[in-house]
Amino acid sequence: MLLRTSWRLMAAAAPAALWPRAKAPTRGLRLRVVDHAPQSAAPSDAATAPEAESVLRPLYMDVQATTPLDPRVLDAMLPYLVNYYGNPHSRTHAYGWESEAAMERARQQVASLIGADPREIIFTSGATESNNIAIKELEAAIQPDSSLVSVMTVNNEIGVKQPIAEIGHICSSRKVYFHTDAAQAVGKIPLDVNNMKIDLMSISGHKIYGPKGVGAIYIRRRPRVRVEALQSGGGQERGMRSGTVPTPLVVGLGAACEVAQQEMEYDHKRISKLAERLTRKIMKSLPDVVMNGDPEHHYPGCINLSFAYVEGESLLMALKDVALSSGSACTSASLEPSYVLRAIGTDEDLAHSSIRFGIGRFTTEEEVDYTVEKCIYHVKRLREMSPLWEMVQDGIDLKSIRWTQH
Amino acid sequence: MAASSRAQVLDLYRAMLRESKHFSAYNYRSYAIRRIRDAFRENKNVKDPVQIQALMNKAKRDLGIIRRQVHIGQMYSTDKLVIENQEKPRA
Numbered sequence: 001m002l003l004r005t006s007w008r009l010m011a012a013a014a015p016a017a018l019w020p021r022a023k024a025p026t027r028g029l030r031l032r033v034v035d036h037a038p039q040s041a042a043p044s045d046a047a048t049a050p051e052a053e054s055v056l057r058p059l060y061m062d063v064q065a066t067t068p069l070d071p072r073v074l075d076a077m078l079p080y081l082v083n084y085y086g087n088p089h090s091r092t093h094a095y096g097w098e099s100e101a102a103m104e105r106a107r108q109q110v111a112s113l114i115g116a117d118p119r120e121i122i123f124t125s126g127a128t129e130s131n132n133i134a135i136k137e138l139e140a141a142i143q144p145d146s147s148l149v150s151v152m153t154v155n156n157e158i159g160v161k162q163p164i165a166e167i168g169h170i171c172s173s174r175k176v177y178f179h180t181d182a183a184q185a186v187g188k189i190p191l192d193v194n195n196m197k198i199d200l201m202s203i204s205g206h207k208i209y210g211p212k213g214v215g216a217i218y219i220r221r222r223p224r225v226r227v228e229a230l231q232s233g234g235g236q237e238r239g240m241r242s243g244t245v246p247t248p249l250v251v252g253l254g255a256a257c258e259v260a261q262q263e264m265e266y267d268h269k270r271i272s273k274l275a276e277r278l279t280r281k282i283m284k285s286l287p288d289v290v291m292n293g294d295p296e297h298h299y300p301g302c303i304n305l306s307f308a309y310v311e312g313e314s315l316l317m318a319l320k321d322v323a324l325s326s327g328s329a330c331t332s333a334s335l336e337p338s339y340v341l342r343a344i345g346t347d348e349d350l351a352h353s354s355i356r357f358g359i360g361r362f363t364t365e366e367e368v369d370y371t372v373e374k375c376i377y378h379v380k381r382l383r384e385m386s387p388l389w390e391m392v393q394d395g396i397d398l399k400s401i402r403w404t405q406h
Numbered sequence: 407m408a409a410s411s412r413a414q415v416l417d418l419y420r421a422m423l424r425e426s427k428h429f430s431a432y433n434y435r436s437y438a439i440r441r442i443r444d445a446f447r448e449n450k451n452v453k454d455p456v457q458i459q460a461l462m463n464k465a466k467r468d469l470g471i472i473r474r475q476v477h478i479g480q481m482y483s484t485d486k487l488v489i490e491n492q493e494k495p496r497a
Binding site for chain 1: 432433434436437464471472474478479481482484485488489490491
């Protein structure tokens with residue numbers, strides 16, 4: 001008994017030392033972030049101490065762009081990447097049957113999260129493909145009086161929640177199809193396709209702690225919504241989306257949906273608290289900060305702030321220890337201010353000053369505090385350098401200035 | 407199998423926390439520790455033995471997941487985050 005206990009103690013204390021593990025080579029981008037913590041092995045490193053900068057990774061505060069895999073999701077996927085590699089459409093052997101069973105289980109998990117029937121879920125490569133299928137439906141069913149309303153459930157730039165249930169009821173009464181891109185909303189706020197009268201819904205795996213490259217489209221059966229397939233081939237997924245269904249990816253999507261269903265309330269509570277903390281601390285320490293988006297109808301995990309008199313890109317570059325974004329990743333290559341901000345009537349100069357903070361399931365209070373501290377520091381510093389800020393401090397009303405051409 | 411005793415529940419709780427501390431990724435580590443604490447705290451007043459057994463079974467499955475994922479994370483570990491040197495994350 002004593003022997004077993006001591007072995008167990010040893011095993012717990014030094015897992016790395018006990019059995020040699022082949023460690024995978026690091027492929028991370030090695031940023032030169034200076035480590036300010038006091039070096040413990042000081043004397044021997046004295047000669048190299050000035051150059052000894054540890055390489056540290058930035059905090060991840062960009063969950064609207066993508067999310068890390070939940071360990072529970074990876075755990076569900078791995079068996080299908082190692083041993084259970086059968087094609088789910090192979091009807092004649094156990095490899096196919098077990099793969100198909102996993103695919104159907106995943107379908108049920110996705111359906112359960114949104115209150116749908118599994119037969120209404122078609123797996124796709126992501127929400128973008130799902131959106132395209134939904135819009136193409138309009139072209140296919142073209143009649144003078146038919147139309148489609150398509151609305152994002154939760155906006156990915158400013159976090160605004162659209163009144164989906166109200167829109168759904170209006171559409172259903174006018175016999176208009178209603179599609180919603182729920183990529184940022186699924187698993188974060190309660191959704192029910194029947195209560196909200198949704199006909200088509202796009203789901204994205206990598207926004208809900210699932211894998212990239214997979215998504216789903218919900219297509220209502222009663223009353224039947226007809227869609228035309230975007231890609232043709234072997235007739236998989238009821239002919240609506242040909243191509244071998246990627247079992248490991250859909251298993252991941254299913255697991256992500258199941259975890260989301262279990263964790264929705266806990267996550268929402270915690271994320272709301274952290275969001276309130278971030279916004280309150282920033283607004284307490286900095287004047288002239290505007291939160292973009294309706295505060296009443298807002299998903300807490302997506303906070304878009306405009307810092308007046310500070311250029312958004314320079315603030316992002318200054319905050320190099322924190323992974324952030326201004327506006328959406330899908331359009332980040334261009335330098336134009338966000339169309340969303342322009343649409344809600346944000347002034348041109350404020351639109352260029354916006355930063356989006358993403359808080360997710362794995363975000364900690366320490367990360368929020370660090371981000372807030374760095375943000376306050378750099379905004380103050382950038383404002384000190386800004387001639388516009390100087391003019392404002394001197395009491396000049398910027399709107400009254402007539403900028404002349406040179 | 408007899409209903410889970412208080413001692414067994416505590417043993418499982420400690421085992422889960424102990425294992426979670428070995429996650430090499432800061433975000434997974436802090437999440438696991440926090441979630442385990444909150445989940446056990448939330449369910450501490452459950453009296454129904456059937457429900458307790460169901461919760462214990464789920465926790466045991468989760469312990470298995472943690473063990474495997476800790477192992478994988480260590481094999482693929484990378485550099486620490488900027489805040490990891492300033493504080494020892496426990497929650």
